[in-house]
Amino acid sequence: MRCEKIISCLNAYVDGEQPDNLRRIMDDHLAICGSCRGRLEEIREIDALFQGALPVPPLPEGFAARLMIKARKRQPTRASGRRSVPLAWHPFGWMAELSAPMRLAACATVFLALVTGLSLAGRDVARRNVSIEQGKDIYGLEWFDPALPGSISSIYIAMADQPYEKGSGQ
Amino acid sequence: MAVFKDEHLMLRVAEGDLDAFDEIVRRHQRTAWRIAHRFLGDPVEAEDVAQEAFLRILAAAPRYRPTATFSTYLYRVVARLCIDNARKKGPVFTDKLPETVDSSPDPATVLVRKDRDALIRQLLDALPTRQRMAVILKYYEGLSYGEIARAMETTAKAVEKLLDRARKALRSSLLRVEKK
Numbered sequence: 001m002r003c004e005k006i007i008s009c010l011n012a013y014v015d016g017e018q019p020d021n022l023r024r025i026m027d028d029h030l031a032i033c034g035s036c037r038g039r040l041e042e043i044r045e046i047d048a049l050f051q052g053a054l055p056v057p058p059l060p061e062g063f064a065a066r067l068m069i070k071a072r073k074r075q076p077t078r079a080s081g082r083r084s085v086p087l088a089w090h091p092f093g094w095m096a097e098l099s100a101p102m103r104l105a106a107c108a109t110v111f112l113a114l115v116t117g118l119s120l121a122g123r124d125v126a127r128r129n130v131s132i133e134q135g136k137d138i139y140g141l142e143w144f145d146p147a148l149p150g151s152i153s154s155i156y157i158a159m160a161d162q163p164y165e166k167g168s169g170q
Numbered sequence: 171m172a173v174f175k176d177e178h179l180m181l182r183v184a185e186g187d188l189d190a191f192d193e194i195v196r197r198h199q200r201t202a203w204r205i206a207h208r209f210l211g212d213p214v215e216a217e218d219v220a221q222e223a224f225l226r227i228l229a230a231a232p233r234y235r236p237t238a239t240f241s242t243y244l245y246r247v248v249a250r251l252c253i254d255n256a257r258k259k260g261p262v263f264t265d266k267l268p269e270t271v272d273s274s275p276d277p278a279t280v281l282v283r284k285d286r287d288a289l290i291r292q293l294l295d296a297l298p299t300r301q302r303m304a305v306i307l308k309y310y311e312g313l314s315y316g317e318i319a320r321a322m323e324t325t326a327k328a329v330e331k332l333l334d335r336a337r338k339a340l341r342s343s344l345l346r347v348e349k350k
Contacts, residue, residue: 011334015308017315017326046337049344050309053290056207060217063203064195067221071191071228 003029006036014043176240184231191231195224198241201311202248208306209252211291219255223248238320245307245321253299293343301336304329 006029012018013026030037095103147153174182174190176197182190202223206216226247227234234243294302300322307318315326322329 011330011337012315015315015333017330042341043337046340046344047309049286049290049340050305053287054208054294054310055287056204057213059200059203060213063199063217063221064192067195067199067224068188068192070221070225071188074225074228075186075188 003033003036006030006033007039010036010040010043014040014047177236180231180234180236180240183228184234191224191228194227194240198244199224201241202244205245205248205306205311206252208294208310209303210255211295215255219251220248223251226251242317242320245311245313245317246323249303249307249321250323253303256299256302289347293340296343297336297339301332301339304332305336305340308333 006026009018009022009026013023018026030040095106098106147157174193176194179190179194183194199220202220203216206219206223207213210216210219223244227244294305297305303322304318307313307321313321315329318329319326
């Protein structure tokens with residue numbers, strides 16, 4: 001393998017990122033090539049500088065406590081200690097988020113709506129039992145007398161009563 | 171008492187469980203602090219960045235998907251914040267490096283006579299931000315090229331190039347110090 005290629009792979013070689021077969025090829029070349037070996041040593045010198053250097057001071061006291069204060073400010077509705085469960089799939093899951101008085105109010109609203117609907121439906125049934133004559137008096141509806149036989153009206157009515165057949169010319 | 175994996179805790183964080191978030195913080199706060207401090211060199215900035223990293227993770231929790239380990243996710247968030255923070259501050263020029271009267275050509279020998287940590291701090295600060303982060307994740311966190319690539323949202327080959335350029339820049343800076 002040419003030196004140019006070896007040098008381009010030296011970083012990965014030093015960092016142990018080479019597959020075994022390539023590593024063996026590089027080992028063989030470095031054993032005989034002083035120039036490439038010199039470049040390898042330059043990399044290792046730099047690496048050695050960082051060994052044990054830049055110590056980090058201990059984590060500041062109260063780091064987690066200060067962080068949790070900020071976290072709770074950003075998420076005030078989800079207080080610690082109150083676990084919520086995944087409810088997206090439940091049709092009435094939203095009620096779990098409500099307080100007890102709100103749940104009672106929601107139930108009362110639904111109950112009231114049902115009662116109102118049923119009572120209004122009852123009145124409609126009662127209306128159907130009103131006779132035509134009574135309907136005229138109550139609702140002011142017009143009622144047309146039956147068409148006289150042989151009149152134009154009776155002809156129109158007879159035509160309208162015929163079932164429609166496609167292609168019949170009607 | 172059951173010990174939950176980080177990924178399970180994050181799913182509970184997504185549901186609004188701040189106790190789970192507190193556990194995540196306690197497990198990983200030192201890692202975030204360590205990376206931020208080595209990258210930025212200032213304890214106040216490092217604490218701000220480390221805390222902001224966790225707050226960003228909390229805000230993004232509903233969208234969290236355990237496609238990688240939580241550690242990789244944490245590295246990514248911290249790395250991004252560190253790099254953004256450093257870019258706002260601007261570069262540090264190597265002309266500010268301390269002088270030395272030692273004429274030895276060997277950088278390691280030069281550093282024996284000077285405060286190694288202070289000099290390395292300045293050498294790191296002089297590196298471009300992405301090279302600096304790659305060096306810190308490699309030398310101090312011991313991550314592989316693949317892990318660094320996932321943390322820095324790039325490829326393993328790009329990480330290799332970053333480290334190559336960083337090592338050359340560091341050597342060049344050290345030799346410049348030696349020649350003064």
